[in-house]
Amino acid sequence: MNEQLWTKAIVMGSSAIGAGLAMIAGIGPGIGEGYAVGKACEAIGRQPECKGTVQSTMLLGCAVAETTGIYGFIVALLLMFANPFIGKL
Amino acid sequence: MSHEFTVTGAKVFLEIHLFGSTINITETLVNTWIVMAVIVGLCLFLTHGMQVHCRTKRQVVAEFIVKKVNAMVGENMGERFLRVGYAPLIASVMGLSALGSLSGMVGMYAPTSDLNTLLGWALLVFALITYNKFRAGGPLGYIKGYFQPIPVLLPFNIISEIATPMSMAFRHFGNIASGTVIMGLLRWALANLSYAIFSKLPGVLGQIFGPIPLLQVGIPAVFSIYFDIFSSLLQAFIFCMLMMMNISSAAED
Numbered sequence: 001m002n003e004q005l006w007t008k009a010i011v012m013g014s015s016a017i018g019a020g021l022a023m024i025a026g027i028g029p030g031i032g033e034g035y036a037v038g039k040a041c042e043a044i045g046r047q048p049e050c051k052g053t054v055q056s057t058m059l060l061g062c063a064v065a066e067t068t069g070i071y072g073f074i075v076a077l078l079l080m081f082a083n084p085f086i087g088k089l
Numbered sequence: 090m091s092h093e094f095t096v097t098g099a100k101v102f103l104e105i106h107l108f109g110s111t112i113n114i115t116e117t118l119v120n121t122w123i124v125m126a127v128i129v130g131l132c133l134f135l136t137h138g139m140q141v142h143c144r145t146k147r148q149v150v151a152e153f154i155v156k157k158v159n160a161m162v163g164e165n166m167g168e169r170f171l172r173v174g175y176a177p178l179i180a181s182v183m184g185l186s187a188l189g190s191l192s193g194m195v196g197m198y199a200p201t202s203d204l205n206t207l208l209g210w211a212l213l214v215f216a217l218i219t220y221n222k223f224r225a226g227g228p229l230g231y232i233k234g235y236f237q238p239i240p241v242l243l244p245f246n247i248i249s250e251i252a253t254p255m256s257m258a259f260r261h262f263g264n265i266a267s268g269t270v271i272m273g274l275l276r277w278a279l280a281n282l283s284y285a286i287f288s289k290l291p292g293v294l295g296q297i298f299g300p301i302p303l304l305q306v307g308i309p310a311v312f313s314i315y316f317d318i319f320s321s322l323l324q325a326f327i328f329c330m331l332m333m334m335n336i337s338s339a340a341e342d
Contacts (some may be wrong), residue, residue, distance in 0.1 A: 056330075063327040067256055070263030077266065081096040 004089070011085050019079040025072025032065045094277045096270055099203050117203040124189050124200060128181070154180070165330065166337040175336070182210065183329045190265050190321030194313065201324075202265045204258065211254035214332055218253070221340040257331050264324050268316035275312060279304040 040058040044051050078084065103114035135151040143149055158180040163171045186201060193199030200206045222231050235246045280302040288299030 059323060060327060060330050063260065063323070064331075066264075067260050070260055070267070073263050073267055074259060077096070077270065 015079045019076040022072045022076040026069045029066045029069035033062045116198045117200050121200040165333045183325050186325035194317050202269050204262045207258035207262045211258035215254040218339040225340050
């Protein structure tokens with residue numbers, strides 16, 4: 001009994017750490033999207049007449065750049081709320 | 090007072106046993122049908138009593154939506170796709186996605202925060218991409234496409250063929266689900282915080298006001314503007330944009 005409790009505690013603790021580590025993936029999209037928005041601001045400043053096109057292209061690019069962060073988030077969500085390892089104990 | 094914060098999936102209302110397999114009627118399915126009924130009702134309302142010369146406000150709205158979608162499809166996919174009739178498809182996916190995500194705001198379980206819905210849409214996108222590739226190059230051209238530019242890349246081409254719709258589904262799901270989780274965490278934290286503050290009030294006042302989450306009034310609404318409204322509409326737009334681009338680029342090669 002005691003040993004099983006220990007195993008469960010270790011698995012749950014490691015899962016929480018893993019979820020935290022998975023969310024490091026949020027750094028990349030943050031930097032990338034910030035860069036993209038900065039460039040879009042420059043483009044609008046240079047050519048204010050094509051604001052609409054630049055905006056929609058930027059939003060699309062941001063959404064695509066976000067994908068890796070979203071993958072990290074899904075892994076974290078799985079580890080926190082739908083842990084596949086606890087069921088295997 | 091401190092409840093545990095959990096994220097739950099869709100509830101299963103009904104289990105139908107058919108031919109040895111089980112079909113679950115979940116909250117997602119029911120809410121999707123509700124959203125579809127709302128969209129059909131909206132369409133019937135907007136197009137009721139149409140005239141050649143626009144006289145009513147709702148006809149203006151209906152014409153505006155149709156013109157916008159036609160312009161978007163014509164610009165991103167080309168005139169041929171507009172003629173074949175891709176505009177209604179794009180408009181319906183966009184409407185379903187937007188209203189489905191926004192339905193989370195009235196307390197329903199948003200159909201788009203369930204991965205199954207999005208994987209269903211991804212299947213639709215995959216079928217359309219494959220159909221357009223077949224149509225553009227014929228069966229031989231389709232198979233040849235997997236061996237481009239060199240035959241060694243066959244496994245990677247197969248993976249990328251599957252990854253395109255999958256990543257679309259995961260992107261939409263992740264965005265909506267992250268909004269739901271963050272809003273849930275915020276409400277949970279505010280409830281605990283207001284309990285911690287108001288239960289310290291002297292005497293009977295603390296017992297009355299302690300369990301009522303007073304801090305939940307107003308504050309979540311500010312965050313809801315971004316996480317619910319902006320994110321929902323943006324994801325609907327992006328899903329449709331990516332759908333149009335993937336389909337039209339499949340027809341080109």
